[in-house]
Amino acid sequence: MTAHGTPIQDLPPVPDEVIARIDKVQYEEEGGFPVEHGYIWTTCAAVENGNPLFWDDEVANELTDGPIAPPTMLSVWFRPHHWSPGRTEPAVPLQAHFDLKEDLDLSEAIISSNTNAFHEPVRIGDRVRSRQLLRSISEPKTTKLGRGRFWTIDVEYLNQDDVLLGVESYTAFGYRQPDGETDA
Amino acid sequence: MTGHRETIRLLFGDVSVDDVLPELSHQVTATTVVLGALASRDWRPMHHDRDFAIHRNGTKDIFLNTPNQAAWFERYVTDWTGPTGRLGRMIFRMNTSVFPNDTMRFTATVTDCSVDEVGCGWVDLNVDLMVDDVTATTCATRVALPLDDADNPWARRGDAWRP
Numbered sequence: 001m002t003a004h005g006t007p008i009q010d011l012p013p014v015p016d017e018v019i020a021r022i023d024k025v026q027y028e029e030e031g032g033f034p035v036e037h038g039y040i041w042t043t044c045a046a047v048e049n050g051n052p053l054f055w056d057d058e059v060a061n062e063l064t065d066g067p068i069a070p071p072t073m074l075s076v077w078f079r080p081h082h083w084s085p086g087r088t089e090p091a092v093p094l095q096a097h098f099d100l101k102e103d104l105d106l107s108e109a110i111i112s113s114n115t116n117a118f119h120e121p122v123r124i125g126d127r128v129r130s131r132q133l134l135r136s137i138s139e140p141k142t143t144k145l146g147r148g149r150f151w152t153i154d155v156e157y158l159n160q161d162d163v164l165l166g167v168e169s170y171t172a173f174g175y176r177q178p179d180g181e182t183d184a
Numbered sequence: 185m186t187g188h189r190e191t192i193r194l195l196f197g198d199v200s201v202d203d204v205l206p207e208l209s210h211q212v213t214a215t216t217v218v219l220g221a222l223a224s225r226d227w228r229p230m231h232h233d234r235d236f237a238i239h240r241n242g243t244k245d246i247f248l249n250t251p252n253q254a255a256w257f258e259r260y261v262t263d264w265t266g267p268t269g270r271l272g273r274m275i276f277r278m279n280t281s282v283f284p285n286d287t288m289r290f291t292a293t294v295t296d297c298s299v300d301e302v303g304c305g306w307v308d309l310n311v312d313l314m315v316d317d318v319t320a321t322t323c324a325t326r327v328a329l330p331l332d333d334a335d336n337p338w339a340r341r342g343d344a345w346r347p
Binding site for chain 2: 039052071076111
């Protein structure tokens with residue numbers, strides 16, 4: 001029974017091929033363009049961030065040996081363009097997450113928490129590379145959303161010299177809604 | 185680009201557990217949401233298309249995306265530390281969405297101050313993004329501060345930086 005009192009079929013076991021993906025590198029890809037100053041200023045302007053580290057070259061030279069990007073822009077550098085030549089389907093960030101939804105037959109999912117760890121600063125001109133690693137899949141759980149599983153996926157970011165720039169860790173809950181209910 | 189100079193350079197010794205940061209308040213508009221989404225290269229329509237947000241997502245309007253919220257949290261914390269504050273880690277929990285016409289209030293309390301085994305001074309903060317009296321998002325933040333005027337957390341590399 002679910003939290004709504006509606007009976008649903010219990011979940012099948014996690015397929016072996018999904019378990020085999022744990023801690024394996026997936027979807028290693030390079031960002032579509034080198035890190036550029038214009039995006040940094042646009043982002044700072046969007047949140048009225050006047051940190052001189054991002055606006056004043058003297059401060060950047062003194063503290064960080066030259067301009068850097070705000071750490072929280074880490075994921076910006078690998079987000080795909082809305083369109084690019086030859087692509088017929090929109091690119092999906094965090095593909096490993098969408099794979100799990102399909103492979104575990106869990107039609108709905110939410111990100112329940114997100115941890116970002118910042119390592120070496122991202123610098124102008126860096127080519128940022130990302131790779132996705134499935135870290136864990138839980139036993140079946142029932143929450144107020146429905147019956148499903150939690151999973152954790154790390155996205156690691158590296159620069160052109162293979163130096164770690166940061167890690168984003170996403171914990172998601174994939175679930176089936178009780179019979180007769182669908183998302184809006 | 186030059187011209188703007190921030191003078192705040194908070195030191196580790198200036199901070200104590202239970203210190204409360206100055207509050208930041210910002211009136212959210214549709215421009216806030218759209219500009220933040222596009223700056224973070226998030227093209228999903230619920231962050232710029234009101235009809236899509238209402239009729240497909242079932243929300244009352246377009247809403248701030250998570251990467252842009254992260255940028256707001258960073259701005260709030262580094263407004264307090266100055267440019268020598270270096271973010272190490274942020275843990276987000278999203279509770280409710282932030283919409284145009286909301287007034288965001290950022291508040292924070294220092295929960296821990298410690299020096300790690302490689303001599304880096306860390307301050308842990310509980311930061312809340314509030315709308316009215318509801319916590320929309322919480323962000324547990326770990327930021328490194330200089331131990332003295334000669335220290336610079338940004339100079340830490342490799343094993344000397346343990347976020």
